[in-house]
Amino acid sequence: MEFLDSLLISVLGIAIVFAVLVALILMIYLLSAISRQISKSKAGDSDPEKDGQETIPVISAPSAEPQTLSLIDVDEKTAAMIMAIVCDETGIPPNQLYFKSIRRVQDEAPVQNEGV
Amino acid sequence: MEFLDSLLISVLGIAIVFAVLVALILMIYLLSAISRQISKSKAGDSDPEKDGQETIPVISAPSAEPQTLSLIDVDEKTAAMIMAIVCDETGIPPNQLYFKSIRRVQDEAPVQNEGV
Amino acid sequence: MEFLDSLLISVLGIAIVFAVLVALILMIYLLSAISRQISKSKAGDSDPEKDGQETIPVISAPSAEPQTLSLIDVDEKTAAMIMAIVCDETGIPPNQLYFKSIRRVQDEAPVQNEGV
Amino acid sequence: MLLKTMENLWISSGFATLDLPHIIMLLLAFALIYLAIVKQFEPLVLLPIAFGILLANLPITGIMAEPVDGAPGGLLYYLYQGVKLGIYPSLIFMGIGAMTDFGPLLARPSSLLLGAAAQFGIYVAFIVSRLLGFNVQEAASIGIIGGADGPTAIFLTTKLAPHLLPAVTIAAYSYMALIPMIQPPIMRLLTTKKERQTVMGQMRTVSKVEKIVFPILVTVISVLLLPSVAPLIGMLMLGNLFRECGVVERLSKTAQNELINIVTIFLGVTVGATATAEQFLKLETLKIIVLGLFAFAFSTVGGVLFGKLMYAVTRGKVNPLIGSAGVSAVPMAARVSQIEGQRANPANYLLMHAMGPNVAGVIGSAVAAGFLLAMYGG
Amino acid sequence: MLLKTMENLWISSGFATLDLPHIIMLLLAFALIYLAIVKQFEPLVLLPIAFGILLANLPITGIMAEPVDGAPGGLLYYLYQGVKLGIYPSLIFMGIGAMTDFGPLLARPSSLLLGAAAQFGIYVAFIVSRLLGFNVQEAASIGIIGGADGPTAIFLTTKLAPHLLPAVTIAAYSYMALIPMIQPPIMRLLTTKKERQTVMGQMRTVSKVEKIVFPILVTVISVLLLPSVAPLIGMLMLGNLFRECGVVERLSKTAQNELINIVTIFLGVTVGATATAEQFLKLETLKIIVLGLFAFAFSTVGGVLFGKLMYAVTRGKVNPLIGSAGVSAVPMAARVSQIEGQRANPANYLLMHAMGPNVAGVIGSAVAAGFLLAMYGG
Amino acid sequence: MLLKTMENLWISSGFATLDLPHIIMLLLAFALIYLAIVKQFEPLVLLPIAFGILLANLPITGIMAEPVDGAPGGLLYYLYQGVKLGIYPSLIFMGIGAMTDFGPLLARPSSLLLGAAAQFGIYVAFIVSRLLGFNVQEAASIGIIGGADGPTAIFLTTKLAPHLLPAVTIAAYSYMALIPMIQPPIMRLLTTKKERQTVMGQMRTVSKVEKIVFPILVTVISVLLLPSVAPLIGMLMLGNLFRECGVVERLSKTAQNELINIVTIFLGVTVGATATAEQFLKLETLKIIVLGLFAFAFSTVGGVLFGKLMYAVTRGKVNPLIGSAGVSAVPMAARVSQIEGQRANPANYLLMHAMGPNVAGVIGSAVAAGFLLAMYGG
Numbered sequence A, B, C: 001m002e003f004l005d006s007l008l009i010s011v012l013g014i015a016i017v018f019a020v021l022v023a024l025i026l027m028i029y030l031l032s033a034i035s036r037q038i039s040k041s042k043a044g045d046s047d048p049e050k051d052g053q054e055t056i057p058v059i060s061a062p063s064a065e066p067q068t069l070s071l072i073d074v075d076e077k078t079a080a081m082i083m084a085i086v087c088d089e090t091g092i093p094p095n096q097l098y099f100k101s102i103r104r105v106q107d108e109a110p111v112q113n114e115g116v
Numbered sequence D, E, F: 001m002l003l004k005t006m007e008n009l010w011i012s013s014g015f016a017t018l019d020l021p022h023i024i025m026l027l028l029a030f031a032l033i034y035l036a037i038v039k040q041f042e043p044l045v046l047l048p049i050a051f052g053i054l055l056a057n058l059p060i061t062g063i064m065a066e067p068v069d070g071a072p073g074g075l076l077y078y079l080y081q082g083v084k085l086g087i088y089p090s091l092i093f094m095g096i097g098a099m100t101d102f103g104p105l106l107a108r109p110s111s112l113l114l115g116a117a118a119q120f121g122i123y124v125a126f127i128v129s130r131l132l133g134f135n136v137q138e139a140a141s142i143g144i145i146g147g148a149d150g151p152t153a154i155f156l157t158t159k160l161a162p163h164l165l166p167a168v169t170i171a172a173y174s175y176m177a178l179i180p181m182i183q184p185p186i187m188r189l190l191t192t193k194k195e196r197q198t199v200m201g202q203m204r205t206v207s208k209v210e211k212i213v214f215p216i217l218v219t220v221i222s223v224l225l226l227p228s229v230a231p232l233i234g235m236l237m238l239g240n241l242f243r244e245c246g247v248v249e250r251l252s253k254t255a256q257n258e259l260i261n262i263v264t265i266f267l268g269v270t271v272g273a274t275a276t277a278e279q280f281l282k283l284e285t286l287k288i289i290v291l292g293l294f295a296f297a298f299s300t301v302g303g304v305l306f307g308k309l310m311y312a313v314t315r316g317k318v319n320p321l322i323g324s325a326g327v328s329a330v331p332m333a334a335r336v337s338q339i340e341g342q343r344a345n346p347a348n349y350l351l352m353h354a355m356g357p358n359v360a361g362v363i364g365s366a367v368a369a370g371f372l373l374a375m376y377g378g
């Protein structure tokens, strides 16, 4: 009898764990669907730099000419803004950061946080 | 009646705040007078580096041209913004930061916050 | 009578301190004997790097000439003072600091605490 | 038996008891999290507060429960004691003191007048709150929102009207984050373009001795005048002494980093956790939010008007725009002065000059809190 | 008089009262110190625990004594309150949250199923414990060892069966350290070589928004379903929100460094100090040690078997070896999956894929603890 | 009504009640701040103490008030509990242990004899204090000043004679700062030039194992012999084990940085705050100050004389100057030995050799405190 009780509780227990975690799975699917939807409609709407969700190749390729910053398809004001944001995000004082190039994200490039 | 009470309390309250802060002002004037007196008599007496009490120009002017900032190819609003951002980002109090020049980023030139 | 009491307590007190610390001395001798024994038998057995138990010359001599410090153009008292100051400033325990040479600062030369 | 157990589990789950007020509170928590993260509304405090609201309004967790009959209380109940006993705000002030440079204030002591004038809104809000039916303790707690200083507001409200704590705290921090929107219209309304264009002269140099003696003297004078201000001003100035004396670098660093961070987390989460639906969803909360804006606005008015007075008295040597920085909200308000100054005159660099009133405002609101505590506390 | 004093001193020294049980406990402490330092068995926790055992079993120190009649209690008694009141485990969870990257779990949400399945051993150990005569609270505390998660085990045991705290804690951390020895045989026994060779495809990318929203939603959903889980999941997710939101870097750093370190020291030493000879040297301790191994083994079994199910369902896209990582024991268990995967197929890199179940297991065991607390707590 | 309110405010201000004793205490606080900052007298402790004195002697602040009838107590009252319950000194000792390298002591174990001999002043001061009419608990607390170890003195005094806490603490730290003035004359008086010129040979190397086992064995042996020493020696050695074991780097760092810094701030300010005019301005405080100097001097005498004995026994292999370092006061006293040694013989480098007795002195005074506690505590 007592054994049956603990068995029942155990079945219920593992069921609850699964129930909660399945709820979380559904939630994640919903979340990622919404997130994709938003970033897609954003990509259609306006410039992709907005809202910090796109991939910004901020601190890019080193080597050739140090201290030179090439702006590709991006105006200088936006570039300055990006640099300020990067300083902020990384916590690196502005005078210790060097940017080599800032390029506009194209419409066909996806968000890429590979290897997360 | 109750309104009059709160009005009186408020008048008294702001008066107290002013009273305390005016007391602090007097105290600072006294303090700086004494401090100047000491450092003057010290300067007469002996070498001023002694004893850590010398006047350190905390909020000093950059040696050559005080308060001069050359803006090269950049409008003043942007410059102010940059200065504010740099203060914020670096956590250096604004009065300890000196900007000598702010130059627009050219395609071939790096960001230059000299003297930060 | 009361004085005698405190005297007795004091004698007992210093005796206890000595007793405990002598017990620690014996323990250290035992410990180092065992430690030497182990590292000797290890050295015979196998390679001594194994297992992190090898003898690390914690208070070791600098490789070439142990305990040699070249004083160039500086008297020994000053040198000792400098060493004490460096220990203090850096917070490095004195037995972990090695000075190779201390040279007087020339008008054209910087302070050199090589090997600090 | 299984069915009965499942029924019990359902009854003891949150879904069975989740009602509209709690759902509203959860939405409020989400909104605050959004503001904190995306709009960067004072995230260091508002994010923990928002999470505390979230935790406290998910039903039946008992996370804020007092201990009863030997059963231990909830996690946040224990962490909350540091708020309830007035410990956290003072420790945060120690950290702020260790981060604050009073140099600009020492260089131009008249800054303190602006730091006093910009407490004006405290009293305006106090009077209006009384008119709206709040009792004196409540009115004082609402008024202190106008001090634009979080720890001071929390300290006073905990002592006078703890049931208003979440509303007052959230209002205070939110409006501090909104300073760049609240102040500029008032500043422009009250000043002429000519005034705003005023370029201010260079400040005198300040010796190290002055910087070291200052916190000690401030403590002595202000605590002698208003003993109840001791925990706030005392800790603020102890932290500043750590900073300036140059011989206790490690204490200064700890005060402005780990200690303040740990206390901020505990304070934020537990202040948020006092915002239960029962406590928070009342008409009076709405009133407090409105009164808080009122207080901020009138503090700005006080500062700017006194700035105009100084402009007049000094015959145009003081730019009235630095007056608004006297509300405290360091360094946000000083930056607003800088930006407005430059908008009127691109050669105008007010930032340094506004830092004096800005840090003076911290002292000013602590003194105002001390006064209110002396009147209505204990 | 001198003689009498010396006699008293002798009587009050530890030698006069040192008996065999205490000597055994001291030897146990030495053994744990050895394992912690030389074998690196979870040294951050086991070293303080071992030292706590040492201090508590040296006689007559009174270092864990409760205060009586105004005389203050022992040092460790006060530090222990944070364990007793359930504060430390939650704060440690905050730090763990701030250190955890839930990205791999978000990239493949089915990981959560493995994190659920690998709690299997909790219930197996629970049932067997009941059969062996432990009461339900005790059995639940023993079962939770199978969660392979230290703070969760401490949290639950403190609430349900505090007299078992040292045995459960030491078993939990020791077996976590032994994961690389416990799991591989089970993994190889239950899987075919073909299954183990499975190379898994690349994971989808995860946006920053998802990472920020995730901790909030986990809190809401799991606390709504199981309110008693609030302190654990709430703090875990608060820490994770600090990490991911990007605007409270200093709080995140403090949570995952100084705060968790301080709490770990206090928790370790005081949990160890509850292991007095009288408390610990019982047959039941031995049973708990055995049952704990049992729990770990069956949690691994649960994870691997569910992995095989997923392998079948996905037609060979999921390597069942990542199932064992679902026990939690981050990141040790994930590394074991990686090593076993590579042993079967040198081109196999399972680490990233195993991190999903691994962090899911933390949530899974917290939920299991919440369930047990809801059933048998208070 | 306004007049009445202002009158009340005046009455409740500090000016109305500021009397001569409090003014004297404020001047004392200023003097200590001066010494701490300008003369760098143990600033990490004396600066907070001085500020605590300042805060406690500004009238009517209630900052050290106990809670009554539900009204919360003062800020410093709560922070003081860690002193009162004996928690802070032990935690500081943990940090000190994590900062201490016992290598030099292990390399020459006879150092421990000097660390024992240099506790001589404790008992001399104890006897004289008894003669001057102090009771045994008070005499023991005064004597411990001669241990030249702050946390130990605070720990013992809190347990035996809490009313003497500020005097004992201030005396202990002040004389530690004055070591370079107190010790040299005594050292030169008691030694011949020939003795002082003694160059000491190289020390043996110490293995890592010895360094790891040492703290454990010290704990076992000294706590077995003197159980009351457990909180001090136990925490000192736990910290040292963290340092030496090499596997809990993060705990070691936290113990020697943030944790010790936070505790030092709280301890300093609140110990200072116990120095109210009523408590402190007594003839007995003056006696304690004098007796403390006495204690320091005789501890130095004890160390140097034992050093001479070792010089004789070893036939000139031990420089008696390292004996004075046995008082503890790490590393100040060892530096004094170095400087005096070099004054007698410029080729003399005693620093390393003096570090052994120096760290031994920490153990010695903790043991002495344990003995006094066993005799007169509880």
Ligand code: NA
Residues within 6 Å of the ligand: D118, D119, D146, D147, D148, D149, D326, D327, D328, D329, D361, D362, D364, D365, D366
């Ligand atoms: Na203010």
Ligand code: NA
Residues within 6 Å of the ligand: E118, E119, E146, E147, E148, E149, E326, E327, E328, E329, E361, E362, E364, E365, E366
């Ligand atoms: Na788990």
Ligand code: NA
Residues within 6 Å of the ligand: F118, F119, F146, F147, F148, F149, F326, F327, F328, F329, F361, F362, F364, F365, F366
């Ligand atoms: Na000593």
